[in-house]
Amino acid sequence: MSESVLVIGSGPSGVHAAATLLSRGFRVRMLDVGHMRPEPVRADASLNDLKRTLPDPTEYFLGNRWEALVLNDDEEEYYGFPPGKQYVFQGANAHDARTRGFDPLFSHAAGGLAEAWTGGSYPFDERDLGPWPFGWQELAPYYGRVAERIGISGSCDDDMVTHFPVHAGVQPPVPADAHTQKLLSQYEGARSAWLAQGARLGRARIATLSRPLGHRNACHQSGRCQWGCPTDAFYTPSITLRDCMADDAFEYVPGHEVTHLALDGSGRATAAVAKRVDGVEERFEANRILMAAGTLSTARIVLTTLALAGEEIPELTGLMDNRQVMMPFVNLALVGKPFEAESYQYHQLALGLDPGGSHDYVHGLITTLTTALVHPVVQSMPFSMKSSLAILRSFHSALALLNVNFADDRRSENRVGLERGGDDEWRLTIAYTSAADESERLRARLRTLRRLLLRLGCVAPPMMTRPRPMGASVHYAGTFPMSGSGGDWTTDAHGALRGIEGVWLVDGSSFPSLPAKNLTFTLMANACRIAEEAF
Amino acid sequence: MPRRLFVTGASGFVGRHFLQAARARGHSIAALSRSLPAGEAGDGIDWIQGDLLEPDAWRDALRSDDIVLHLAAATGKANAERHQAINVTGTRALLDAAAHAGAAHFVFVSSIATRFPDQRHYPYAHAKAAAERAVREAGIPWTIIRPTIIVGAGAPVLESFALLAGLPVTPIFGDGQAQVQPIDVHDLVARLLAVIDALPASEVIEFGGPERLALEDWIGRIRAVRSGDAPRLLHLPLAPIRTVLAALEPALLPVLPLTAGQLATFANDGVAAAHPFHDTLSCGFTPLDDSLAGSQLQRLPAVAPDAATLTRECHAFSRHLIGCDAPADVVESYLRHEREHNVGPFSAFEHELLERARRGGLSTTLADAYAARVLRTGLVRRKMTLVLALLETHRETFESIDAPPAASPFGTWWHLITRGLAEVAVTAIALAWLGAAHWRASREAIA
Structure with a gap:
């Protein structure tokens, strides 16, 4: 009989570790809370078809409890969260966490937080991997393997190849909408000025099919991305989870939230202890446990394990997250043109700004924002509702959003701990302080980006540029960093946890640095690597 | 003592x-x-x-x-x-x-x-x-x-x-x-x-x-x-x-x-x-x-307006935003939302501003401009935002919100310029007139 491995969590790390283990002949049991994605409504309909033909389109778009309605008393985001994706956060923030300077998000969805991602799949290059105990050559095959598994489209021969190394499995880009084409032609005209600033623009690498893959069809431009791709052309981890479930060697155990691990006398983990929805505790014995609950939940499980074993609870240092800044802009050449509702909706362009040094590399994603609801934007504009609506209608085809991502590094002041809360339950404590030079760095980079956009004929009004709070990008990492040299509460190069034997961390916990590029693709590739090489 | x-x-x-x-x-x-x-x-x-x-x-x-x-x-x-x-x-x-x-x-x-x-x-x-x-x-x-x-x-x-x-x-x-x-x-x-x-x-x-x-x-x-x-x-x-x-x-x-x-x-x-x-x-x-x-x-305690008032309000805001009455479904959703989430004004003046806003025509326009400057988180803007959200998800009205306001880019720029001038004028009148009313309402009356 083949050996069995216990995987905790079904996010991008968990499902790709599981798929790799299955391909190696292991049996895999996966513990998960596992709220399922609802069945898509009318998979063949385009966005405007839905508005025309659904019996109550308002309920579909705003939610039957008004979840996606953004009124003028909360001015945080330009998007209402689509009702069709509520399952991603359902019940997951019930845990009490005491936080300072950090607004964490958790997910109990089958597929994890990446069920609500936007598909950016950017390999870390040699420089990004500087602090890691291995380099591009070691990771590249796994990027390729994941790309072949999930389907990634993008360009392998435009300017962004400087930052996005080429690996196997990249399909041609999905057809660009008119605004994206316009921006690319404007970039051709401004290219030398951009390059002189260390800036580049090119097609995004996204987990969206431009060619059929297995049983999944290519993107058919329904314009429904934001509301949940109805055809699986856009990848989310629940697709891999479903593929795993087709394998007899895979056992999915939903409805279980792991609280801690059981240790034997020698400090080796022998089982995971989970609480069922009905509150009953269950033990799952295992020789090998792969933790893929997500950086914060993994930290909670490990720290609770130590607390219940009567050991001293360490304070984990080095929590990281990407600072994101939302920079809406207007492409003056497109003002007053009609827009295409039926086009790919997430980012189609990626931007790199590289004044030198990995920490300084700024990663930008450009979304042309066509089918998002307009009322959240209109109410946030500094004019009367009537004028704001007129301006938005005039600028609708010309609007775009640049989402700017900044790198983070491990700093000792950023801590994750555990304490007993008021209800006597264990709760996480999270404290985050931005780097001292952050605001200065942000200001300088944003100024440069605004000037670069101007070169394309695009205006980014400074008062509409909004930094998101730390925690909002949901790129959490760095609590148990991989280290070649050892040290308390680190992992080895294969994610094996130093301190508790029999446990491998395959999620973001073990990232020793966090480049500006979205981490999800690397989470998958790294989980593959560990599942292939660790034992 | x-x-x-x-x-x-x-x-x-x-x-x-x-x-x-x-x-x-x-x-x-x-x-x-x-x-x-x-x-x-x-x-x-x-x-x-x-x-x-x-x-x-x-x-x-x-x-x-x-x-x-x-x-x-x-x-x-x-x-x-x-x-x-x-x-x-x-x-x-x-x-x-x-x-x-x-x-x-x-x-x-x-x-x-x-x-x-x-x-x-x-x-x-x-x-x-x-x-x-x-x-x-x-x-x-x-x-x-x-x-x-x-x-x-x-x-x-x-x-x-x-x-x-x-x-x-x-x-x-x-x-x-x-x-x-x-x-x-x-x-x-x-x-x-x-x-x-x-x-x-x-x-x-x-x-x-x-x-x-x-x-x-x-x-x-x-x-x-x-x-x-x-x-x-x-x-x-x-x-x-x-x-x-x-x-x-x-x-x-x-x-x-x-x-x-x-x-x-x-x-x-x-x-x-x-x-x-x-x-x-x-x-x-x-x-x-x-x-x-x-x-x-x-906020002051919420007073639930009757359905007729809310309906009138919904139509007035719809006409103000897109030039036509709200479709029946939109009115129905509007009533449902206001029943479920009825909130009160911040002040007596805000209540007065809302009453002016629901009168329609110039009165609505002035109240909108005044709210944009002075009461951005208030009821008038909140209710107009709700009406817009309902209109943009309704089968009969979403296309008019998606379309540019004029047929050509030139027409759109022209529309924007006239809109801008109108905004300045309306805002000036609103600030002077409603501002004075706001000021008066907020003065302490003598005993």
Whole structure:
């Protein structure tokens, strides 16, 4: 009989570790809370078809409890969260966490937080991997393997190849909408000025099919991305989870939230202890446990394990997250043109700004924002509702959003701990302080980006540029960093946890640095690597 | 020791707070007010309806050994004659009646403005100073209280400053360095009660709040608490503006957003002088930000409008935004949302603004423009946002919202330019007209 491995969590790390283990002949049991994605409504309909033909389109778009309605008393985001994706956060923030300077998000969805991602799949290059105990050559095959598994489209021969190394499995880009084409032609005209600033623009690498893959069809431009791709052309981890479930060697155990691990006398983990929805505790014995609950939940499980074993609870240092800044802009050449509702909706362009040094590399994603609801934007504009609506209608085809991502590094002041809360339950404590030079760095980079956009004929009004709070990008990492040299509460190069034997961390916990590029693709590739090489 | 108090200005801003606290302290109270507050019968207060200038209506309610607390005053945009009548003649009438009845003590709530060195064009300060002289000379044991700017939920002066702080560009008259020391109304009331306990005779006591700050920083604090950002300040020369306003006042007082006299705050330090009585106080201070935040967060109780009103409102906003009535489904969703999430206005004025907004036509346009500048988180903008959200997800209306407003890019630019000019004009009218109404609504009425 083949050996069995216990995987905790079904996010991008968990499902790709599981798929790799299955391909190696292991049996895999996966513990998960596992709220399922609802069945898509009318998979063949385009966005405007839905508005025309659904019996109550308002309920579909705003939610039957008004979840996606953004009124003028909360001015945080330009998007209402689509009702069709509520399952991603359902019940997951019930845990009490005491936080300072950090607004964490958790997910109990089958597929994890990446069920609500936007598909950016950017390999870390040699420089990004500087602090890691291995380099591009070691990771590249796994990027390729994941790309072949999930389907990634993008360009392998435009300017962004400087930052996005080429690996196997990249399909041609999905057809660009008119605004994206316009921006690319404007970039051709401004290219030398951009390059002189260390800036580049090119097609995004996204987990969206431009060619059929297995049983999944290519993107058919329904314009429904934001509301949940109805055809699986856009990848989310629940697709891999479903593929795993087709394998007899895979056992999915939903409805279980792991609280801690059981240790034997020698400090080796022998089982995971989970609480069922009905509150009953269950033990799952295992020789090998792969933790893929997500950086914060993994930290909670490990720290609770130590607390219940009567050991001293360490304070984990080095929590990281990407600072994101939302920079809406207007492409003056497109003002007053009609827009295409039926086009790919997430980012189609990626931007790199590289004044030198990995920490300084700024990663930008450009979304042309066509089918998002307009009322959240209109109410946030500094004019009367009537004028704001007129301006938005005039600028609708010309609007775009640049989402700017900044790198983070491990700093000792950023801590994750555990304490007993008021209800006597264990709760996480999270404290985050931005780097001292952050605001200065942000200001300088944003100024440069605004000037670069101007070169394309695009205006980014400074008062509409909004930094998101730390925690909002949901790129959490760095609590148990991989280290070649050892040290308390680190992992080895294969994610094996130093301190508790029999446990491998395959999620973001073990990232020793966090480049500006979205981490999800690397989470998958790294989980593959560990599942292939660790034992 | 519980006493019997005779309080004027009892339904005013300070009066309402004082009555509540005084009653809790066990004092028995006779309260004079021009209009009786609704629904407060049986509250243990002996309400007397009457005008300060018509003593026959209330003279007999004064008793010997009463402590008189004189809060009633004309403030803000009243004209010089009215200031003189209410603040001087009215005070004299009250003093006469009190002396005649044998009142034990007369506590006069005056203003820090009476000792502003620069009182040009400021009839309020002149009248209050004259009233102070009358109090000193009346032959009744007296105490004069001079508060600084009074803040707290619904404070009239705070609302006026908030109006300034909320503008896209906030005019600062002069250098903005005049000092202010705002005091929370609860803190002031606690001090008034302490004065009534101790009755320090022949003393002038000034009360200020926990912080002294420059006027332009004060406006910045209001802005920070209310909208989370910093105001853009525009410094204007103080002297010529006061002169111009003073010249315009005789003709245009009802519509001017502010008076020359009110600008004295920009020219004078308004901080409380130290007084030995301060050291005897056991009551503390409300932190300034709490006073400001409290006054923002407090909505009035929601009153559910009937379905016909909501339907009319929904159509008016739909016509305003996209030029046609709302489809029946949109009205239905609108009614459902408002039933499920009915919230109240921040102030009586906001309620009035909503009533104007639902009238349709120019009235809706002006209310929208005014809300965009001054009440961004208020009900009018909230309800218009809801109507827009419903229209953009409805089968019959989404396309008109998705389409550019004109057929060609040139037409769109032209539309934007005319829209911009209209916005400027409408905003100017709205700020002048509704701003004046807002200002009036937020002034303290005389008792």
